[in-house]
Amino acid sequence: xxxxxxxxxxxxxxxxxxxxxxxxxxxxxxxxxxxxxxxxxxxxxxxxxxxxxxxxxxxxxxxxxxxxxxxxxxxxxxxxxxxxxxxxxxxxxxxxxxxxxxxxxxxxxxxxxxxxxxxxxxxxxxxxxxxxxxxxxxxxxxxxxxxxxxxxxxxxxxxxxxxxxxxxxxxxxxxxxxxxxxxxxxxxxxxxxxxxxxxxxxxxxxxxxxxxxxxxxxxxxxxxxxxxxxxxxxxxxxxxxxxxxxxxxxxxxxxxxxx
Amino acid sequence: xxxxxxxxxxxxxxxxxxxxxxxxxxxxxxxxxxxxxxxxxxxxxxxxxxxxxxxxxxxxxxxxxxxxxxxxxxxxxxxxxxxxxxxxxxxxxxxxxxxxxxxxxxxxxxxxxxxxxxxxxxxxxxxxxxxxxxxxxxxxxxxxxxxxxxxxxxxxxxxxxxxxxxxxxxxxxxxxxxxxxxxxxxxxxxxxxxxxxxxxxxxxxxxxxxxxxxxxxxxxxxxxxxxxxxxxxxxxxxxxxxxxxxxxxxxxxxxxxxxxxxxxxxxxxxxxxxxxxxxxxxxxxxx
Numbered sequence: 096x097x098x099x100x101x102x103x104x105x106x107x108x109x110x111x112x113x114x115x116x117x118x119x120x121x122x123x124x125x126x127x128x129x130x131x132x133x134x135x136x137x138x139x140x141x142x143x144x145x146x147x148x149x150x151x152x153x154x155x156x157x158x159x160x161x162x163x164x165x166x167x168x169x170x171x172x173x174x175x176x177x178x179x180x181x182x183x184x185x186x187x188x189x190x191x192x193x194x195x196x197x198x199x200x201x202x203x204x205x206x207x208x209x210x211x212x213x214x215x216x217x218x219x220x221x222x223x224x225x226x227x228x229x230x231x232x233x234x235x236x237x238x239x240x241x242x243x244x245x246x247x248x249x250x251x252x253x254x255x256x257x258x259x260x261x262x263x264x265x266x267x268x269x270x271x272x273x274x275x276x277x278x279x280x281x282x283x284x285x286x287x288x289x290x291x292x293x294x295x296x297x298x299x300x301x302x303x304x305x306x307x308x309x310x311x312x313x314x315x316x317x318x319x320x321x322x323x324x325x326x327x328x329x330x331x332x333x334x335x336x337x338x339x340x341x342x343x344x345x346x347x348x349x350x351x352x353x354x
Numbered sequence: 355x356x357x358x359x360x361x362x363x364x365x366x367x368x369x370x371x372x373x374x375x376x377x378x379x380x381x382x383x384x385x386x387x388x389x390x391x392x393x394x395x396x397x398x399x400x401x402x403x404x405x406x407x408x409x410x411x412x413x414x415x416x417x418x419x420x421x422x423x424x425x426x427x428x429x430x431x432x433x434x435x436x437x438x439x440x441x442x443x444x445x446x447x448x449x450x451x452x453x454x455x456x457x458x459x460x461x462x463x464x465x466x467x468x469x470x471x472x473x474x475x476x477x478x479x480x481x482x483x484x485x486x487x488x489x490x491x492x493x494x495x496x497x498x499x500x501x502x503x504x505x506x507x508x509x510x511x512x513x514x515x516x517x518x519x520x521x522x523x524x525x526x527x528x529x530x531x532x533x534x535x536x537x538x539x540x541x542x543x544x545x546x547x548x549x550x551x552x553x554x555x556x557x558x559x560x561x562x563x564x565x566x567x568x569x570x571x572x573x574x575x576x577x578x579x580x581x582x583x584x585x586x587x588x589x590x591x592x593x594x595x596x597x598x599x600x601x602x603x604x605x606x607x608x609x610x611x612x613x614x615x616x617x618x619x620x621x622x623x624x625x626x627x628x629x630x631x632x633x634x635x636x637x638x639x640x641x
Contacts, residue, residue: 174375
């Protein structure tokens with residue numbers, strides 16, 4: 096039984112890594128077409144780094160991810176604090192509203208934002224679809240994830256700690272800064288990292304809210320795949336997988352050290 | 355201590371914390387959904403713009419055309435079977451990881467594809483399935499003629515299972531981690547044989563995780579358009595593709611909005627059924 100379970104597990108892992116391995120192998124393959132290995136080369140990487148447009152798309156991707164992560168982490172953390180700390184009217188409505196970006200399919204989220212931007216632009220002539228609208232869209236789904244992650248951390252907190260600070264005469268802001276925030280920091284960092292990687296990964300919402308001149312890496316990969324792939328995409332994908340593995344490894348080591 | 359702060363001060367604090375986030379969600383989640391609802395009741399103008407008259411015509415068209423019913427059916431069908439395959443692959447895997455000595459490493463092996471860019475994961479299957487790809491090299495190595503594997507429903511299935519497998523394994527793993535194994539021993543002590551002992555003592559403890567994982571996979575699998583677009587190449591039209599098409603080349607935003615409302619209604623119905631079986635708490639567990 097135990098043997099069967101382990102064979103099953105390793106077959107699933109093979110399934111998970113086979114396609115990634117194929118891409119990595121092809122990124123070093125001399126041949127332009129097919130999977131027959133005709134020789135080892137770094138050519139596709141050289142071409143990738145000489146492709147100025149890719150640098151521009153990478154910059155766009157990072158601008159969107161950094162700006163939207165900062166905004167959504169602040170908004171989402173405050174929201175989580177307020178929702179756990181206070182009871183107020185419409186609290187349930189707000190809770191359901193929070194679930195919407197998490198459960199509704201991306202395509203619906205993307206087109207509803209496209210409609211919003213279109214209606215507002217028809218009315219006031221602004222905003223054009225651009226990096227700015229992509230950022231607005233990304234914040235809108237990131238807030239929900241940040242709030243839910245931070246809220247989970249907040250619910251583990253002992254309320255006596257905050258009450259003690261207040262009894263000692265701390266103002267609400269001082270209590271938040273000196274007591275609450277340090278205690279929920281691991282949740283805030285996790286939320287921010289999740290928001291950041293959701294932004295980097297997002298294709299669908301970006302697809303509907305991007306305009307001319309605001310191409311991101313996922314948009315570029317999509318159009319390359321549609322038009323017929325060049326092996327540069329293999330090199331780009333390999334690098335992106337490499338960065339993913341590196342970040343996850345560092346993250347794991349970081350958390351292990353803390354705990 | 356809450357009494358110490360006056361009602362005015364309390365209101366100020368609520369507005370300060372909740373206010374900005376709630377305002378954002380209202381403006382960028384609630385309002386767009388309402389606009390989509392209104393748009394779904396409008397008509398397509400000669401240039402593709404949204405114009406009156408208002409009415410239920412888009413919905414009537416959607417539900418009276420067998421083609422669109424077929425698209426809905428296909429989306430649900432592919433979503434359902436992909437999810438079933440994912441459960442078959444992921445359920446034993448979660449147990450294997452939970453009982454392994456190298457939990458952390460194995461978990462990381464599941465998380466890496468999960469955090470690998472979605473488009474790269476889909477694209478990887480194009481590489482495997484393409485005419486001169488890995489699968490066809492295997493087939494021709496056996497002396498068989500190469501097969502047309504792209505576009506195909508098979509490719510859509512494989513990529514869907516591949517893409518969403520980690521979404522299922524991670525919540526299920528969390529459930530397996532919390533299992534009370536003493537119940538299994540109790541079942542053995544009472545003379546149950548392995549399969550029955552598992553079924554009666556362990557399986558019920560994984561049901562909430564199973565439900566959560568199922569929904570986490572099923573909803574995006576039904577709603578996606580990218581996988582069917584890239585690997586089904588127009589041969590496999592799902593509701594997501596229909597929506598994208600209406601907002602793209604077909605330029606019929608009103609009808610596309612109606613199709614989106616239908617998809618959203620299906621999702622909310624699924625969540626409602628889930629909340630009824632798992633309770634309110636279940637919703638929190640989902641995310």
